[in-house]
Amino acid sequence: MGDGISHAKHPKFDKDDLIWTLSLFGTAIGAGVLFLPINAGVGGLIPLLVVLFLAFPMTFLAHRGLCRFVLGSDKPADDITFVAETYFGKGGGFLVTLLYFFAILPILLVYSANLTTTLSEFFIHQLGLEAPNRLISSFLIVGILMLVSISGSSIVTKAMSLLVFPFIIILMVIACFLIPHWNGAIFENISFVSLFSSQENRQSMIVTLWLVVPVLVFSFNHSPIISSLACHCKEKYRHYAEPKSSQIIGYAVALMVVVVMFFVFSCALCLTPEDFATAKTQNVNILTYIANKFPEATFLAYVSPIVALIAMSKSFLGHYLGSAEGLNGILYKVSNGKLQGKFAHTITAVITFLIAWFVAYKNPSVIGIIESIGGPVLAVLLFLMPAYAIYKFDVLKKYRNKWTDIFVVIMGLIGISAAIKGLL
Incomplete structure (x- = not known):
């Protein structure tokens, strides 16, 4: 990306x-991929093309930035919660840790509830x-994953990569x-002149494109595992931690974009915008x-829940790494460093299990609001x-690139x- 960083020859992949x-891919691509074609396809071809062009740069640059934030400290044990304190002081570091935990835990709880419902x-x-x-199925699902x-x-x-x-x-x-079912419906009525011919059309397209951005952000989001990746690279590669972590993130995002966008476009090409609106x-x-639309595809009705179960299970594992980091950081800071190591990990695991099991069992109606x-x-x-x-900080000065x-x-x-x- 031409950001003036010395990329000396680093260890082989x-x-x-x-x-x-594969773990980054696993964290990002959950059951949401089964709703992405619907959310992106409702607006027709243009939002799909926008998603296609923005997916890689947006996802790669944002996650690489977060990884570099953690790499600001070269101590392998310093995860995002410790690095945030180094940058922003005790109060600011605690606030970041708190926000980090409460951004990731709800997603973990959503997976717990949805896994139980899907089963x-x-x-x-x-x-x-x-x-x-x-009560029993939620206990077994959450228990095994925990x-x-x-x-x-x-x-x-390793479990996620499998x-x-x-x-x-x-x-x-x-x-x-789905290839034999492809039709040209999505290409019909595509005229840039007509899209922007009236104020109503312009506003409709701008709103559609605006609302597709968070769908894109969260469909490819693997931030809960980035801090763990940074710590791993600091420990294993030391001076090569930055180029190596960037390489891993780059490969993961490329894999996500190719697999997910091929799936999304294949779905989009066999349906019409009206179909997407009906599905929504x-x-x-x-x-x-x-499966409901094509009688010969009834096997998809059987495959769909299996895909969702696999997708949510691997995403649960990735989100636990981030959630545990956040809660461990909170325990450490609240106890002035007394709660750490194995004891803190045990407390974190027990608290997370009890909350996730309760939410999976009760499946409260506010779960979507919490996620939002x-x-x-x-x-x-x-x-x-x-x-x-x-x-703000000189230690990260080497990563500055105005345009990106x-x-x-x-x-x-x-x-x-x-x-x-969307929340309002």
């Missing part, structure tokens, strides 16, 4: 780096059985299966809608905070404003 690349619906609709007892989560970041990343492969294969198979009204995911509140906070931490820090930084800040502000509008 190895198996460990591949596992981290129940799979039993009822696909297997023709009674729904399992929600056992994997607390077994160490290396086990978590789950990613079947997920990518299933998405690619579905996208290829029915509040069903794209695979369920396609986390959205703008996450965008502030991902887009604005690193950009501010790069210009302006782009990230503008996209962040658009994402935050649209997310707040």
Whole structure:
């Protein structure tokens, strides 16, 4: 990106780096990918093309910025919560830690509740059985995922990378299966003159493009695992931590964009904008809608919940790494350093398990609202905070690049404003 950083010859891309690349993909691409074609496709071809062109630069630059924020301290143990205190002092560091935790935990809770619901619906609709007892099924789902989560970041990343492969294969198979159903409906009535011919058309297109930005931000968001990646690279690569972490983020985002956008466009090309509007009204995911529309694709009704279960499980694991970092940081700061290490990790695991199990069991109606509140906070931490820090602190001066930084800040502000509008 031409930002004046010395990229000396750094270590080769190895198996460990591949596992981290897949873990970043796994954290970002959750069940939301099954709703992305609907959210992006409602506005027709133009929003889809905007998503296609913005997806890589927006996602890569924002996450690289957050990673560099953590790399500002070369101590491997200094995660985002400790680095924030180094930059912003005790009060500011605690505020960042608090925001970080409350931006990630709600997403973890949403996955807990949705996993339990998806499993129940799979039993009822696909297997023709009674729904399992929600208290027991939520306990087992959250319990199993928590056992994997607390077994160490290396086990978590390996588990996630194993789950990613079947997920990518299933998405690619579905996208290829839909090719015979492609039609030109999405290309009809596409005229840039007509799009901007009247004030009403102009306003409609601007609003559509504005609202597609937060969808894009959160569809490719893997910020909960970035701090863990930075700590891993500091420990393993030391002086090469920055170019190596940037390489891993770059490969992960490229993989996300190729896989997800091929899937999104394949869905978009076999449906019409009216279909997307109907799917949005029915509040069903794209695979369920396609299974209902094409009788020969009924197998998708069976595949859909399996894809969702795999997607949410791996995203749960990635979000736990960030959530645990945040809660560990809060415990450390509140206790003046008395609660740390294994004891703090145990408390964090127990608290997270109890909250996630309760939410998964109760499935409260406010769960979507909680997630929406986390959205703008996450965008502030991902887009604005690193950009501010790069210009505020000399230790990060080497990362300054006026044009990419302006782009990230503008996209962040658009994402935050649209997310707040969605919340209101």
